[in-house]
Amino acid sequence: MRFGGTTALTGVDLEVAAGERLAVVGASGAGKSTLLGVLNGSVRPSAGEVRVLGADPAALRGRELRRLRARTGTIHQGLELPGALRVVHNVNAGRLGSWSAARAAWSLVRPQGTGEVHDVLAQVGLADRMYERTDRLSGGQRQRVALARLLLQQPELVLADEPASALDPALADLALELLGELTTAAGGALLACLHDPALALRHCDRVVGLADGRVVLDAPARTLTVPELEAFYGVTR
Amino acid sequence: MTAVLSRAAPPGPRLRRNRRRWGWSLAGLALVAWSLAGSGLFPGPVVNPAGSGEVGRFLSAALRPELGAGFLAVVTEATLVTLAYAVLGAGLSVLLGALGAPLVARATWGRRRPGWRATRAALALPRGLHEAVWGLLLVNVLGLDPWVGVLAIAIPYGAITAKVFADLLDEAPRGGHDALLAAGAGRASAVLYGLLPTAAGGLLSYSFYRLECAVRSAVVLGLIGAGGLGYQLALSFSSLRWEQVWTTVYALAALCLAADVAGRAVRRRVAAPPPGGAAYRRDRVLTGAVAAVVALAVWSAWYLALTPAALFSARTAEQLGYVVSAAWPPATDGGLLATVWATALVTIQMSVLGIVFATVGAVALAPFAARPSAPAGAARRAVGVLTRLGLLLLRAVPPPVWALVLLFVLLPGVLPGALAIGVYTMGVLGRLVGEAVEEADRRPSAALRASGASAAGSRLYGTAPTLAGPVLALALYRWEVAIRDTVLVGLLGAGGIGVLLSAETSSFDWAAVTTVLTAIVLLTFLVDLVSDRARAVLR
Structure with a gap:
């Protein structure tokens, strides 16, 4: 290689x-x-x-x-989470493999499937930060957002x-x-x-x-x- | 009923919209809708069918520009004149900017905010008027003298440069400077050793950027009679000699391209200097560039036969005295004020539509305009080169020329002016957005692709969030520039407040000119303020 x-x-x-x-x-x-x-x-x-x-x-x-x-799900070392997106969208990005483009676009306006997003964020202890902008979170919290994305992607x-x-x-x-x-x-x-x-x-x-x-x-x-x-x-x- | 009530409440925190952002977005949409309504696009005809034949001839002439030896000599001389104006104008503006920057820097005023605000406000007047407007005023004071072209560039550019230089000095990290002061260094040497070295790159980059802009401004000044390429363009245009028009446009585009490439090379060099060795050595490229510009300035002064005497002659003083006394007090009759108000609104609509058109176009073209990050196929590279060349041509031709062309196909009104601004601004924004795409972090979208997202999905969740803010900020910033260009387009007849200004100056009604100029300055000040607030909310 x-x-x-x-x-x-x-x-x-x-x-x-x-x-x-x-x-x-x-x-x-x-x-x-x-x-x-x-x-x-x-x-x-x-x-x-x-x-x-x-x-x-x-x-x-x-x-x-x-x-x-x-x-296949990956947590990258640099996390690769756009800071301008709210946490909910960055977690929802785990479903882009199955979502249509229209649904993905609409979700940026009205977040879709917030119940599941809330569940996975609760598992990593970030349920209360669901609508925060991702760049307002600490490094450790961002790492857990990346983990939550993976939990949603399954x-x-x-x-x-x-x-x-x-x-x-x-x-x-x-x-x-x-x-x-x-x-x-x-x-x-x-x-x-x-x-x-x-x-x-x-x-x-x-x-x-x-x-x-x-x-x-x-x-x-x-x-x-x-x-x-x-x-x-x-x-x- | 109870079933509905006992259903589990939606879990977790509620989505809270950022109210300021929503307010600004809705206001922006309303502004665009109002401008569209005013464009006359919806009711009534906007297309002028009689003009399409002339447009066909105009477009077909693009492939066979006039290449006779005589005309080529004329164009070469015109190019040199334009270049000379640009170099002298930009050089003088950098000088003015360097002298003015300490006066408007926040650091100079410290806690004395009112004084700082007052000096900033004083810059609004020279900045608020377009180079062409300055040209129009100066020609009435100085007569037909090369100083008109030079000063018309140097006054507004000098004010902008002073502001930007001051901002660069204020934003440079002050740690080194403060440490030197604490160690007992004098103020001047602290600035020299602690502040200037950190800010020098930015200052140099910006000076070369101003030179690039000055080339375009010199062309526009030619359109109102200062000589050079713009003047040649106007001559060929009014005599419907399309082959000559295209030769001039190509010369103009080549000049702009040369300025663009040279300026970019210098700025790249500043951003990424070559590794220094053990020996003390100057950067040859930067030293050479600065020396070349200084030599060019000396040559330009000789070529334009510029003498300081013209500035200080008795006739100039007399003329200045007359214009100033005639211009005060400003005219305030109701009819004029109503016209000013109506044309100001039209000007805003034109600039808004132009920016919306340019932004949409630039975003659509950006994927092609950006240089691909990974090695790409020949087809992709060819598309990229063609797109960038096309954008260069769009911004090489000044807005008033676009307005003249568009007036063949469109009936006079808001639309041709707006499209002229839009086409030109698309050339500028296309490049800026393309560069933003090149510099954007590609890893988020790559990560999404690796976990199965579609192309659209990875753009929406990976690329768009990182680019939306910068692109909107660029569009807002260009709106500030566009409002000045809209005045210019009007000056040459496309509509809005520029038409009014042109009418009042040619009838030497100086009192009315003062009123219109005040309105223009207020208008640009308002747009600057709104754009600034909107960008702050976006951040």
Whole structure:
């Protein structure tokens, strides 16, 4: 996998089964975000084969591709939430895969399906901020808005890039629990890039470590300990 | 009944509209509706069927411009004259702006707000009048002297530049400046070391932007008789020599394109300077650009045979004294005031319609005008280049020329003036909106596409929210410019308050001219105020 002149991923051979909760760990620049990009179809691999939910995103076009993408949900590291939109619209954006353009446009005038939006916001503890402008929220609150969007989208494959980086420990646990439940309910899988080894071991059942674009670690979480993972990050305490 | 009452209330907080925003939006819609009603678009005919043949000839001449050696020599000379006016006008305005900026900067006045407000208000008069209006007034004082063209650009531009320079200085981070003062540096050296370096890039960029604008203004001044390309255009137009008109338009577009490209290159360089090495070295591009402009200014003064003597001659003083004494007190008879009121309303309608037309067009064209972020196919690039060239042509031709062309097909009234403003402004806004699209954060819409949203959905929820505010702010800002251009379009006959001004100046009724000018300044002041408030609400 070559990317912009530098090789971001090479020889990654990874299979994730349904129901698995996979933590992707590695120092920054190791290729974690590129891996997620390949899986959600926004980064095209220069070589090799990718199958997501049984289909090859590079081979699909138009409606088929949209349908596959709607079954994949991503929390981006930068969150990518337009600040000028109210929270309710940013959460509702999770339904754009199934909404018609007219309905999407009308919802900006009169928010649609506010009941469900309220429910998912309540799950992340933001029900009272539903009509706030998104740029009025703190970093952690925005992260939870992105999570709520995913809860509304109900994807089968959940890709999360540092979903808990701006959250305090209790909320981080809550966020990963919600993501885990979401995957279990939809019968899919979770891939989360995580910086916190303890969090990774608590919530995931398999850990994959990347270094310089290669898989250097692939082990069940129960066989690893927090100090071992910390050593892997190069953290010395 | 009880069933209805016991149904669960809608959960969570209620959607609360931002009242100020809604109020402003509704008022804006009402303004547009009123302008549309006044345009005569709905009742009665607006199209002039007799003119379509002439338009056909005019349009077909675009492909065969006059290329005879004699005419080319005339056009070249006219181009040089226009360039000379532009360089001298812009140069003088930057000088005036630099001198005036400290007087109107918030930092100078500190807590003495009334003084600051008063100096700002004093700038409203020179800023409120279009270059062409200044030209018309100056020609009555100075006679046919090249100073008319130079000052007509330098006075309004100088006032705008002073305001913008002051804003740039006020907005520059003051940390370094304050630290120097605290460390015991003098005021002047604190400004020199702590403030100017942070603001210098912005000041330089803006000066070059003014030069670009001055080229267009010099063309317009030609239309009212100052010589150069505009004058040539008016001559060819009135004698229906379409091939010559197109040659002039192409020369004009080329000049504007050159100014545009050069100005943009300088501003890019300011925004992203090359990495400096260990050795002390000036930026060659910027130094060269500044030196070239200074040399051009010296050449221009020679080429136009500009002498300070003309400014201080006895005749000038006498003429100025006469005009000033005749102009005061302003005329206040009821008939004139009623006409001023009616034409002012028409002017507002024209400018509003023009801006709405331009904004809709610019937004529709923006996806094509913006340079694609990812490598694109040849077809997409060709469409982009063609769109940007088309927009350049739209803004290279000044609004009054568009009005003349449109008057072939449309009956006189609000519509031709509004369309002329609209077509020209679309050229400007199309570029600005295209640049906004280029600079906009593309990640939200890309993220939505990755989770299965359609193209329309990702634009609505990803792109539109980030762009709607800036685009509306640009449109409002251009409305301030358009109201001045509308006066100009009227000056050359398309309607509105400009027609009145033109009539009163040509009959030397100076008292009435004072009244009309006051109305124009008030009108532009009002539009500035409304636009400013509306933009504050949008933020």
